[in-house]
Amino acid sequence: MEFGEHLKEWRSHRRMSQLELANEAGISSRHLSFLETGRSRPSEGMILRLSAVLDIPARDQGLLFSAAGFRPRFATAPAKSLAAVPPAVAEAIGLILGRHDPYPGVVFDHEYNVLTANQAFLGLAGMAGIAVSPGDNFLDAYLGPTPLRSIVVNWAQSAADLVHRIRAEAWLQGPRSPLLKRIERLAAQEDIKAALETFPEGDRLPILPIEMQIGAKRFNWITTLTSFGSTQDALVQGVLIESFFPADAETRAHFEGA
Template sequence: MGMEFGSKLKEWRNHRRLSQMGLAGEAGISTRHLSFLETGRSRPTEGMIIRLCEALEVNATESNMLFSAAGFTPRYQGTTNADQLPEEVAQAINLIMENHDPYPAVLLNSSYDILKANQGYLRFAALMGVDEPTDINMLDLLIASDMGKSLIVNWKEVARSLILRARSEAWLQGPSSPLHAHIKRLMEDEAVAEALSQDLENLQNPVPAAVLPITISLGALETSWITTITSFGSARDALVDGLMIEQSFPANEQTRMLVSQMN
């Protein structure tokens, strides 16, 4: 158990680009003690794991993995099912999404999997020809799919912005997170890699924008949207850790009229 915890701790320290001295200082322990923890010569207490997780800014989900690696019961309760959320959290999410109707809104987990969708999203997804609109990953839908590449007029800008945002979130989630692995797979797509490299070369929009303009072509009709992603959760609550609500707003009158006709 000690070696498994130690290797994960070292992985996190390297991911945060901290020296042993740097992390020891942040956690308020000696460099020698930290070295013993990383090599498995010392076994951590639960209190020590909490202290190290706070120093490394490890979220609740990944903290649970460190507790398990050290032989402890995961400290933070978690779920991947929207139906298992605390009642007050579920009510708040439902209110936000229902009140956003007739415009699209979806609930995403930390990996961008769609957990829940309002009627506005389902109606528009049907127009786009999405076969299983709630059993899909949003990054795959918008970035990786042939449909996304063909229907999204400003696909390069959308892909670039979403990848940059997802990268920053993956950095917080850690090197072993599903999102980190997902981004690696997305970057194997030449079109995605090219879209991001152009951004870096031109030094334009080096960080993800707060809002994402997106134009979607539906035959002869182009719909324009402004999309926002709001984080919903706490770094110490695995039940809601990483949950996001993505909401789309019509950016012009033509799109508003289409939504009105669909409703």
């Protein structure tokens, strides 16, 4: 695709008119039209300015630079393993997971493929007879017909909540988000459709605990997602760390006494 085609696609995805984008970027709508049709060639500064207004992730900014004939300033491919991220980032991830012990923690890439996990997370999965390996996709495991859903007591509500959240994340990733394709494929399942009807987006709770029943043990969790702020590196921008925190005294006692 040419630069102008990429730009128009992003503008349409963000639901902005040419006039709105031009005003936000501080340029004339005529110049923006010329950029989209290829009659004008953007400078590197113009690409950065338009990318900031359109909130384009670093990975896709790199594609815009390439399409305009410039060397990409940012990596155009996200990390597929921790070996690909800068050493300082890998060290920070290890520190976060280590300090979070004895509670579970797991690291995902931009498509929710597992990059790594701490021993507490692997132990929790092991209690349920579920093996977790790098490259496994969390969305497929949680929303697909797998053993994981059988241990989550409030699976339907949590599944609907997850779909709503991932759809919002995919929209931010852009018009060609692979995450959007994955979540819509999973959301097409009949039981997911039913869950979405029962728990519509407007009824989402501020915090939704995850209730698990594994044998005679019952665990309640709330989770947080941590990302790296102000990064302009596609290798790092999509990395997410999900940390599990006990939502009741019984869960806390079990894991602190393990």
